[in-house]
Amino acid sequence: MDWVFLAELTVNGAITGLSYSLFAIGLVLIYKSSSVPNLAQGGLTMLGAYVVLAFSYELGWPLWVAIPLAAVIMFFVGLGIERVALRRLAGRPIVMILMMTLGIDIFLRGTTLAIWGGAPRPMGLGVSYDPFFVGPLLLSRIHIVGALVAIALFVAFMLFFRSRQGIRLRAISDDYMASWSVGISVERGVGLSWALASVVAVATGVIWGEIQGVDQTLSLLLLKGLTVAVLGGLDSIVGAIVAGILLGIVENVGSGYLDQMVGGGSRDLVVAAVLILTVMLRPHGLFGRHDIERI
Amino acid sequence: MSSEETNSILSLNSIEVLYDSVLLAIKGVSLEVPNGGMVALLGSNGAGKSTTLKAISGLLKSERGRVSRGEIRFDGKIIGDVPPQDRVHMGICHVIEGRRVFEHLTPDENLEAAAPVSMSRQKINDEKARIYEYFPRLAERKASQSGYLSGGEQQMLAIGRALMTQPRLLMLDEPSLGLAPFLVAEIFGILQKINREQGVSILLVEQNALAALEIVSHGYLIENGRVVMHDTAEALKANSDIQEFYLGGGEGKNFHDIKHYRRRKRWLS
Ligand SMILES: Nc1ncnc2c1ncn2[C@@H]1O[C@H](COP(=O)(O)OP(=O)(O)O)[C@@H](O)[C@H]1O
Ligand SMILES: [Mg+2]
Numbered sequence: 001m002d003w004v005f006l007a008e009l010t011v012n013g014a015i016t017g018l019s020y021s022l023f024a025i026g027l028v029l030i031y032k033s034s035s036v037p038n039l040a041q042g043g044l045t046m047l048g049a050y051v052v053l054a055f056s057y058e059l060g061w062p063l064w065v066a067i068p069l070a071a072v073i074m075f076f077v078g079l080g081i082e083r084v085a086l087r088r089l090a091g092r093p094i095v096m097i098l099m100m101t102l103g104i105d106i107f108l109r110g111t112t113l114a115i116w117g118g119a120p121r122p123m124g125l126g127v128s129y130d131p132f133f134v135g136p137l138l139l140s141r142i143h144i145v146g147a148l149v150a151i152a153l154f155v156a157f158m159l160f161f162r163s164r165q166g167i168r169l170r171a172i173s174d175d176y177m178a179s180w181s182v183g184i185s186v187e188r189g190v191g192l193s194w195a196l197a198s199v200v201a202v203a204t205g206v207i208w209g210e211i212q213g214v215d216q217t218l219s220l221l222l223l224k225g226l227t228v229a230v231l232g233g234l235d236s237i238v239g240a241i242v243a244g245i246l247l248g249i250v251e252n253v254g255s256g257y258l259d260q261m262v263g264g265g266s267r268d269l270v271v272a273a274v275l276i277l278t279v280m281l282r283p284h285g286l287f288g289r290h291d292i293e294r295i
Numbered sequence: 296m297s298s299e300e301t302n303s304i305l306s307l308n309s310i311e312v313l314y315d316s317v318l319l320a321i322k323g324v325s326l327e328v329p330n331g332g333m334v335a336l337l338g339s340n341g342a343g344k345s346t347t348l349k350a351i352s353g354l355l356k357s358e359r360g361r362v363s364r365g366e367i368r369f370d371g372k373i374i375g376d377v378p379p380q381d382r383v384h385m386g387i388c389h390v391i392e393g394r395r396v397f398e399h400l401t402p403d404e405n406l407e408a409a410a411p412v413s414m415s416r417q418k419i420n421d422e423k424a425r426i427y428e429y430f431p432r433l434a435e436r437k438a439s440q441s442g443y444l445s446g447g448e449q450q451m452l453a454i455g456r457a458l459m460t461q462p463r464l465l466m467l468d469e470p471s472l473g474l475a476p477f478l479v480a481e482i483f484g485i486l487q488k489i490n491r492e493q494g495v496s497i498l499l500v501e502q503n504a505l506a507a508l509e510i511v512s513h514g515y516l517i518e519n520g521r522v523v524m525h526d527t528a529e530a531l532k533a534n535s536d537i538q539e540f541y542l543g544g545g546e547g548k549n550f551h552d553i554k555h556y557r558r559r560k561r562w563l564s
Pocket of ligand 1: 314318320338339340341342343344345346347358
């Protein structure tokens with residue numbers, strides 16, 4: 001057994017996994033407030049990346065202006081999507097709401113294709129590809145940046161959910177009717193969660209845009225993000241972080257050895273296996289909240 | 296009538312409620328809650344008590360119900376078109392049936408969640424301290440998960456949470472449901488104290504007429520969506536019909552009702 005190879009796979013897997021967590025945090029925010037797995041989160045991520053490029057690449061503004069500006073715009077895009085598309089579906093069967101988010105995803109893909117075309121564009125973050133060694137381990141710099149952003153957002157949201165507005169959002173996710181009864185604006189709370197998820201989508205879009213280029217395939221991150229979110233428990237930010245690290249390691253180590261045997265392409269297989277096993281064996285995920293049995 | 300109206304914080308004038316545009320759940324309910332008073336709305340399961348409260352708090356909206364006739368006045372103003380949140384800001388708070396606390400929040404966070412957005416940190420802390428004084432049991436458990444509190448503690452939390460909204464009219468939907476008699480006595484005693492000390496008017500919905508009539512001044516009896524009796528608590532307690540159906544002998548029936556009701560609720564939730 002080659003221990004350095006195994007350690008390298010593990011550490012890189014954990015770091016890559018945190019970039020999946022980044023995506024999953026967006027899913028968790030919306031799920032927490034409205035119990036909807038947002039199938040449009042991939043589309044939002046892709047849109048976030050394109051909006052950044054619209055300022056940086058097309059207008060030539062520096063990224064430190066383009067990224068915050070895109071975050072502000074996407075905040076309002078999130079608010080708008082909730083207001084226009086989701087609010088009227090309140091109280092409808094969850095499958096209708098799911099179909100709506102799927103529709104939004106397809107719509108966003110089509111729109112970006114029409115405006116910006118389908119050729120991949122570089123994000124131009126300028127993270128170097130020079131080898132980066134920690135001891136004997138070769139690590140990927142851009143994935144380290146992604147991991148740091150994920151951890152920063154994790155800390156920010158942990159603090160947010162202890163604030164007054166954050167407590168109100170958690171109250172909404174517990175019980176709409178009881179929230180209304182004490183004057184909490186459920187609609188505004190759900191809108192806010194969409195807005196925040198759309199801001200997270202900008203961060204995700206920038207990191208993954210740098211990793212794989214900006215085009216419509218960014219929206220396919222949904223698959224891995226959803227796997228992480230489900231494994232973590234769908235409504236747990238801590239879960240998204242831990243599950244991201246776990247999935248990253250399992251995927252990297254698993255495919256690192258499997259690929260040698262089957263000759264490549266086993267990554268998606270490992271991810272799919274994790275998703276299926278989670279749903280079968282532990283539907284609440286690692287940290288998902290259980291509904292408390294009422295006495 | 297007019298003198299009564301000026302003294303009323305709440306008055307309902309023959310209101311009707313439709314669910315899903317077809318089902319007439321209440322058919323002409325009129326009632327008054329005097330400013331600073333304590334009134335009970337009694338009736339058996341399905342009589343229309345909860346629907347009446349939801350019409351007042353505006354929570355009907357989320358159940359596809361609406362007031363199709365009559366008017367509801369709070370403080371003399373017609374509130375038919377006021378959205379539920381704004382009614383809370385006006386001072387109407389509805390403690391909904393089944394002590395629906397925010398289960399994954401601590402009792403302390405439950406109180407924070409209900410504080411009006413504009414309330415200052417200082418004021419929130421004062422209000423929480425006052426609520427913990429009314430409910431010392433909550434203070435002991437303020438950092439545990441609310442879903443694991445006992446039924447009595449959850450009901451206390453639901454009432455405390457409502458007090459956080461600074462209500463002038465507190466409406467409670469069957470707070471005694473499923474609680475042991477000593478707990479009902481404790482909670483009703485606290486309600487009386489809140490009413491006296493804070494001047495909060497109270498509209499108490501109950502199937503447990505015996506306990507309710509001990510603390511209110513007036514009571515309304517509702518059956519099949521209509522008010523069939525209205526009198527002082529003393530007179531109602533002395534009334535032979537009330538005695539037969541709600542106070543004496545009916546223990547077995549009441550118990551059965553409650554069991555049946557709880558089973559039904561479990562199916563629905
Ligand atoms: N959300 C609803 N949709 C349709 N009908 C309802 C709804 N809630 C209550 N009802 C009906 O309205 C009537 C009164 O119910 P309710 O107000 O809950 O009575 P109570 O609180 O006195 O037990 C019942 O016939 C009940 O079936
Ligand atoms: Mg009821």
